[in-house]
Amino acid sequence: LYDFNMIVSINKDTHKVLLTSIPRDYHIPVYGKGGRSDNVGYHGAWGITTSMKSLEQLLNIKIDYYVKVRTSSLVGVVDTLGGIQFCSDKSFYTTHATILDSYDDSKGNKLYVTKGCRNYNGVEILTISRERLAYSGGDRQRQKNCQSILISIFNKATSSSIITNYQSLLNSISDLYTTNIPRDVITGYIRDILDNNTKWTFNTQSLDGYDGSGTVHLTNAIDYIMIPSKDSVSSASYNIKHN
Numbered sequence: 001l002y003d004f005n006m007i008v009s010i011n012k013d014t015h016k017v018l019l020t021s022i023p024r025d026y027h028i029p030v031y032g033k034g035g036r037s038d039n040v041g042y043h044g045a046w047g048i049t050t051s052m053k054s055l056e057q058l059l060n061i062k063i064d065y066y067v068k069v070r071t072s073s074l075v076g077v078v079d080t081l082g083g084i085q086f087c088s089d090k091s092f093y094t095t096h097a098t099i100l101d102s103y104d105d106s107k108g109n110k111l112y113v114t115k116g117c118r119n120y121n122g123v124e125i126l127t128i129s130r131e132r133l134a135y136s137g138g139d140r141q142r143q144k145n146c147q148s149i150l151i152s153i154f155n156k157a158t159s160s161s162i163i164t165n166y167q168s169l170l171n172s173i174s175d176l177y178t179t180n181i182p183r184d185v186i187t188g189y190i191r192d193i194l195d196n197n198t199k200w201t202f203n204t205q206s207l208d209g210y211d212g213s214g215t216v217h218l219t220n221a222i223d224y225i226m227i228p229s230k231d232s233v234s235s236a237s238y239n240i241k242h243n
Contacts, residue, residue, distance in 0.1 A: 003130075004142075006019055006020065006022070006147070007020040007055065007063065009243045017201070019202065019205070020207070021146065021204070021207065022040050022206075023143060023206070023207065026225075027039055027214050027226060028055075028058050029058075030054055031050050039217075039225055039226075040054070048068055059236060065179065065185075072100060075100055075126050080172055081156045081157060083122070084125060084156050085118065085119055086120050088114065091112070093111070093112050094130075095134055096130045097109060100126065157169065166190045209226040212224075212226070
């Protein structure tokens with residue numbers, strides 16, 4: 001099950017990256033399941049390939065690779081980088097605790113996120129990435145926060161103090177995620193950054209929709225869903241194809 005889903009579109013010629021977030025409750029047909037629909041977060045119960053194919057089908061695109069990151073993986077990557085910057089437009093206490101490998105928020109302390117930009121360690125970034133109840137925008141704001149976190153990880157990983165030792169960095173985090181991206185593809189992008197002092201531009205978008213109810217969790221149970229907006233899907237598909 002995946003709480004956060006994102007399509008990363010990379011144009012190596014223009015050095016542009018487009019991040020497309022898909023809300024976890026986006027209710028779309030599950031690939032290969034006879035027209036059955038479920039929230040995107042539960043498509044992963046049939047495996048990463050089903051999740052990819054479902055999103056390909058929705059957006060009429062081809063997804064070449066996947067990266068699956070666990071909560072502990074996010075913490076490990078951020079801590080390996082020495083923490084990353086997160087910027088907030090308000091100060092607040094998280095509703096989740098700064099804990100790992102547990103959803104029992106009674107076992108840890110809540111995190112105070114300050115207005116403005118500051119550096120956070122791995123478990124703090126995990127706590128921020130989980131947060132939605134502190135925002136009036138709910139999961140929509142969480143999607144934006146996760147996009148911001150991914151950009152901060154990229155910026156820190158490609159900073160001059162880190163990227164020159166990229167081989168040791170890749171080795172140190174290699175067991176923190178699962179991917180089918182060949183190692184030579186990853187190192188090819190890194191060499192491009194090193195050789196050309198490349199400045200990458202990030203753009204973001206999120207699929208949107210309407211509140212509703214429908215069958216969820218691979219059962220006939222009825223719960224909250226987000227009904228996709230056809231205009232949002234069409235616009236996102238166009239942007240991905242023309243990134």
